[in-house]
Amino acid sequence: MYGCEAWTISKQTQNKLEAIEMCFLRRMLRIPWTAKKTNERVLNEANKRRSLVRTIRKRQATFLGQVMRRGKLEHLVTTGKFEGKRSRGRQREKIMDGLATWLGPGKVSDILAAVKDRDLWRDMIANAYKQGTR
Template sequence: MPLIYHLYDARKRALQCYIEPVLMYGCEAWTISKQIQNKLEATEMWFLRRMLRIPWTAKKTNERVLNEANKRRSLVRTIRKRQATFLGQAMRRGKLEHLVTTGKFEGKRGRGRQRERIMDALATWLGPGKVSDILAAVKDRDLWRDMTANAYKQGT
C-alpha cells in the first residue's frame, strides 16, 4: 500500500474524531437551506482535498476527487440522520419539545417570510408524505428507524 493512502487513513480518522464533532455540534436544531447545504458540501470537499493534498489550482472535479478517495459525500446525510433521530426522541417524549417542534403555540407571528421549520425540512428529506404522516410514524420506533435508515442509504 502506498504511503499516501496510509497517511490518508490516519487523516481520515483524525477528521472523524476531532473535526466532524465540532463541526456538527448542535446540528439537530439546524434548518438546512440549499445555501447552507452547499456550504457544508464545499467544506466536506475542502477537507477531502486537504487530506489528499490536492491543491486548489489542480483542475480536478469534485467527482474525480471523490473517486480517488473511494468516498461518497456523507456530511449532510449524517446531519439529516441525526436530526431525524433527535426528532423521534423529542416527539416520543411529548413535552415542551413536541410543542416547539410542531409549532403549535399561541401568539403573534413576526413580520416577514416564515422560516423553514425542522418538520418541513425532514419531510422533504424522508420522502413524499405529509407532516402528519411523519408524526404518526414517529410513534412506532421500528417504522421510524426504517424510514430514516432508507433515506440515509438513498442519500436524498
C-alpha cells in the same frame, strides 16, 4: 457538528456544507486547490460519497423521534403548536419542513404518526440515508 440536531438547513447552507466537505477531503488527499480536478474525480479517488449533510439529517431525524415520543415542551415547539402571532415577512424554514423533504413524499402529519412506531421510524431514516441528500 455539535448541536446540528437543532439546525435548519436551507439549500444555501447545504451547498456550503458540501463545499467545505470537499475542501476537507481535498486537504486530506493533499490535492492543491489549483489542481483542475472535479469533485466527482476527487470522490472517486477517495472511494467516498458525500455524507456530511446525510449524517446531519440522520441525527436530526433521530433526535426528532426522541423529542416526539417524549411529548413535553420540546414537542410543542418542534411541531409549532403554541399560541402567538406570526411575524411579518417570509417565514423561517422549520426543522420539520427540512426533514419532510429529506424523508420523502408525505405530509408532516404522516411523519408524526410514524415517529410513534420506533421500528417504522428507524426504517424510514435508514432508507432516506441510503438514498442521499437530493
